[in-house]
Amino acid sequence: MMKHRTTQRHPFHLVDPSPWPLVASLGGLLLTFGGVLFMHNYQGGGELLILGILTIMYVMFTWWRDIIREALFEGQHTKAVQQGLRMGMILFIVSEVMFFFAFFWAFFTSSISPVFNIGGVWPPVGIEAISPWGLPFLNTVLLLSSGASVTWAHHAIVGGFREEALHGLLATLGLAIAFTAMQAVEYLHAPFAMSDGVYGSVFYMATGFHGFHVIIGTVFLAICTLRLYSHHFSRQRHFGFEAAAWYWHFVDVVWLFLFLTIYWWGFNVII
Template identity: 85%
Template structure:
């Protein structure tokens, strides 16, 4: 009897961490990323089959995103694998991810201030450069600023509603946030269509479209993130004590808000009124 019970005793987990089961998704994601990269290069150089390889990579990455996060949700919600220790690790991982995103945007701000504070003679020695008609900050950019700051308030309202156990109010807060986010993206697209300069118009166009364009891409990601959280909230995946999936989305959205505030103050407002 002792020998029969011994192997079972050795299988008892004596730590609070989650040992992830073997998964095919890291390998599939790597192959998808490889296909995406090679396909993108071949497509941009007009090689035959480049577009198909690029589409295959995109589809593979999207499929892995869905299945891998589905597995994580199942581990957390149905298997109870996300203990307090695991949640702490997830929080630290999300914080480090946001820090890496801050460094990403820091490069664009560095390029902007380097070019604007000390403009070279090639662009006329002034900022905005000679021949560039800068966009006024008090039109669509200011409206977008109000929308994003308001969305930050509504997502905070939704967070407090989840903590308080008010599902209906949380859904309303997330719905308002998503409406603001979609409106922001539409206005940003209209601004691009009506802008008096393009990305190829010197350093000003490059910095402007790279900074605001990547921010817009992050807005789209955050919108999808919050939309998934809204669907999960509707399905009662979140409790008052355990809702890190939503917290991660809220942190990311606040990061997007803060980046836009710096973009508005520096590129739109300060850059528009700068005279050298």
């Protein structure tokens, strides 16, 4: 009997069966259950939490490894697939924008109409706000410089200058690590804590989650640096790097809003 050969007549990628969605969901289950048990001091909660974190990290590595293989070696990422990936990354960044929107909403609600139990003024009575012209301004310079260097790396990849792109990415990583270090120094010397009312809560939640995003973006760019060194990117196919660059520019813009509102405007306004 003759075997009929199936031919793909569309540009989309129908992925092969994969265990990673199931393993990821189990890791998430272990992570949430372990976290709740750990926070309530149940025996074994910490071990369950660590197991969930390790499971999630393992799935992240293996799942993204498979995606890199599908794109680089199997040629599955056609223009239609790349367009879908771009749209997915854009929607993810939009969701992150709304995440930070909640923190800015909390800040402006508390600062424009300060309630009587914090003295009716902003910053609240007893709070010594951090001057924006010290470490915050230095961090602004570092982060804006990193945005310029990652753009340099992007243009170098498009132009086919691999060595220049590597230099640009290494410069971006150095600036990102310096930013995180300066943020840690600021936290260590801050004259208030997260428990100091609404000011401390809003400040540490907004800047802390931004710092977390900086760390994620740094890891993202570090992996892109390794992939570029391993010749994974070409002038036409480098969406992995584009996604990292978009994410990093998003981090830059969020910091600009943080600097202008929480640091500068919040430091100078007295209502």
